[in-house]
Amino acid sequence: MITIEGLTKKFRLNHKQVTAVDDLNLTIQDGEIFGVIGYSGAGKSTLIRLINRLEEPTSGKITIGDQEITALNKNKLRIARQNIGMIFQHFNLLWSRTVSENIAFPLEIAGVPIEEREQRVNELIELVGLSGRENAYPSQLSGGQKQRVGIARALANNPKVLLCDEATSALDPETTNSILDLLVDINERLGLTIILITHEMHVIRKICNRVAVMENGNIVEQGDVIDVFLKPKQPVTKKFVEQVMGNQDGDLDQLIEDYPSGELVRLHFVGETTNQALISKISREYKIEVNILQGKITQTKLGAYGTLVVQIIGEQNEVNNTIQFIKEKTSVEVEVLANA
Amino acid sequence: MLKELFPNVVIEDLLVATGETFYMTLLAMVGTVIFGVLLGLLLYLTSNGGLWENKGLNILVATIVNIFRAIPFIILILLLIPFTTFLMGTFRGSNAALPALIIGAAPFYARLVEIGLREVDKGVIEAAQSMGAKAKTIIFKVLLPESMPALVSGATVTAIALIGSTAVAGVIGAGGLGDFAYYHGFVRRDFDVVFVCTVLIIIIVFIFQFLGDLITKKLDKR
Numbered sequence: 001m002i003t004i005e006g007l008t009k010k011f012r013l014n015h016k017q018v019t020a021v022d023d024l025n026l027t028i029q030d031g032e033i034f035g036v037i038g039y040s041g042a043g044k045s046t047l048i049r050l051i052n053r054l055e056e057p058t059s060g061k062i063t064i065g066d067q068e069i070t071a072l073n074k075n076k077l078r079i080a081r082q083n084i085g086m087i088f089q090h091f092n093l094l095w096s097r098t099v100s101e102n103i104a105f106p107l108e109i110a111g112v113p114i115e116e117r118e119q120r121v122n123e124l125i126e127l128v129g130l131s132g133r134e135n136a137y138p139s140q141l142s143g144g145q146k147q148r149v150g151i152a153r154a155l156a157n158n159p160k161v162l163l164c165d166e167a168t169s170a171l172d173p174e175t176t177n178s179i180l181d182l183l184v185d186i187n188e189r190l191g192l193t194i195i196l197i198t199h200e201m202h203v204i205r206k207i208c209n210r211v212a213v214m215e216n217g218n219i220v221e222q223g224d225v226i227d228v229f230l231k232p233k234q235p236v237t238k239k240f241v242e243q244v245m246g247n248q249d250g251d252l253d254q255l256i257e258d259y260p261s262g263e264l265v266r267l268h269f270v271g272e273t274t275n276q277a278l279i280s281k282i283s284r285e286y287k288i289e290v291n292i293l294q295g296k297i298t299q300t301k302l303g304a305y306g307t308l309v310v311q312i313i314g315e316q317n318e319v320n321n322t323i324q325f326i327k328e329k330t331s332v333e334v335e336v337l338a339n340a
Numbered sequence: 341m342l343k344e345l346f347p348n349v350v351i352e353d354l355l356v357a358t359g360e361t362f363y364m365t366l367l368a369m370v371g372t373v374i375f376g377v378l379l380g381l382l383l384y385l386t387s388n389g390g391l392w393e394n395k396g397l398n399i400l401v402a403t404i405v406n407i408f409r410a411i412p413f414i415i416l417i418l419l420l421i422p423f424t425t426f427l428m429g430t431f432r433g434s435n436a437a438l439p440a441l442i443i444g445a446a447p448f449y450a451r452l453v454e455i456g457l458r459e460v461d462k463g464v465i466e467a468a469q470s471m472g473a474k475a476k477t478i479i480f481k482v483l484l485p486e487s488m489p490a491l492v493s494g495a496t497v498t499a500i501a502l503i504g505s506t507a508v509a510g511v512i513g514a515g516g517l518g519d520f521a522y523y524h525g526f527v528r529r530d531f532d533v534v535f536v537c538t539v540l541i542i543i544i545v546f547i548f549q550f551l552g553d554l555i556t557k558k559l560d561k562r
Contacts, residue, residue, distance in 0.1 A: 079472060081470060094486060
């Protein structure tokens with residue numbers, strides 16, 4: 001478990017004091033993928049760099065497992081860092097070293113004997129899918145391959161925690177997905193805790209269990225990804241959810257005007273796979289017609305999430321029964337927008 | 341034909357002089373690289389935000405470097421005569437030129453080393469720190485290898501400047517092509533000797549530049 005208590009970081013910038021992280025508290029469970037999202041300047045980058053003390057905190061306490069990171073002296077911190085992997089937006093590989101040599105670097109630092117090092121490097125190359133590229137230099141690799149080297153390097157000393165600092169922000173969407181898949185795979189296979197920061201809600205949606213939204217150096221909202229998606233409370237969170245889902249309520253008034261007959265209903269799908277055939281089911285069992293007007297369903301790590309706006313046409317009784325059925329027999333939430 | 345064009349050139353003497361120029365340049369380069377890299381590292385590491393940030397030491401080293409860079413070589417070599425005599429037992433000959441050559445070139449190279457080190461990606465240093473690397477590891481496994489092409493091309497520039505300085509060192513009778521051109525050519529009004537020495541120096545400079553470029557290119561995997 002990682003606990004952060006009262007963490008504060010103040011910078012002096014051009015004679016002005018800037019508080020990048022402001023009295024922040026956070027708990028991250030072992031083995032989870034925890035996302036921190038925020039716009040640039042929100043302090044998320046500083047936060048992740050404070051966790052392994054690449055930035056020294058102004059005040060506050062960070063504990064990883066039973067080790068209080070903020071209490072370690074320089075030497076002990078160095079040893080502790082060997083158990084905290086980190087990957088970067090711009091990969092930060094040594095261009096003068098080959099793929100193998102880059103991955104071997106943290107092992108050299110940890111003083112692993114050479115035969116063991118070679119064996120471990122081969123395992124890691126296999127793990128991140130870079131077989132055949134061992135002797136290539138970083139300049140000969142694509143962005144995605146470079147990040148794979150970064151991941152292999154970060155995992156070399158079997159860390160318990162992996163910090164990802166905007167790890168996919170420099171990659172194209174397709175490569176981003178493959179790197180995210182790799183991170184999930186690693187998380188499941190090795191059981192390590194992953195903390196990632198990003199400004200892309202897409203990344204959070206795809207791999208995170210829990211998410212914290214940062215603004216002005218503080219966490220303004222946090223929870224299970226599905227809950228945050230479903231009921232974003234803060235304006236900033238709503239904006240991030242819109243990134244993935246589109247604007248939910250944009251042209252609702254227009255819809256109500258355009259479809260005056262029947263009943264206009266919004267269905268919330270909340271992280272379940274059992275109700276995905278709902279539309280065909282209700283149209284079969286009740287004497288109604290269902291007209292899908294707008295909506296979006298997306299898959300998160302915990303199942304489907306999204307909303308559909310539908311028009312239900314039929315006799316009032318049947319329509320009421322249908323809504324009753326959805327409300328009582330399924331986990332889909334119903335919201336009546338307008339009835340004729 | 342050659343005898344007619346260059347009547348006063350004695351091949352054997354010329355070869356000896358060329359050998360002396362190589363000898364002084366190469367030996368002075370060894371010293372220059374050692375002291376230059378040390379001073380350059382010190383300048384870089386003690387600077388603002390550096391691994392060993394230390395304002396006082398940084399100013400001290402920078403001042404020493406700037407002073408020795410400011411003194412024209414011909415004056416430096418004269419100023420250093422007592423020091424050279426103490427160190428080498430004499431102030432004449434190729435070996436006696438070495439201290440002045442190194443003291444003249446090392447501060448220049450130190451600045452080039454500092455510039456080269458500044459070019460190293462900060463992110464890579466940070467990555468090494470995040471892995472728990474010691475300062476020593478960062479210096480020898482990150483800073484120096486990652487700046488190697490800049491260090492080599494800087495050394496090439498320095499070596500070529502050193503060839504010029506070896507010629508100036510002729511005034512203390514250091515030997516070499518400069519000395520030869522002056523005493524055997526200019527003083528005796530044998531300008532064919534001066535001309536041949538000039539051509540030889542140009543060839544040596546070209547060789548150094550060519551080799552330097554070749555090594556830089558080989559090292560650079562960016």
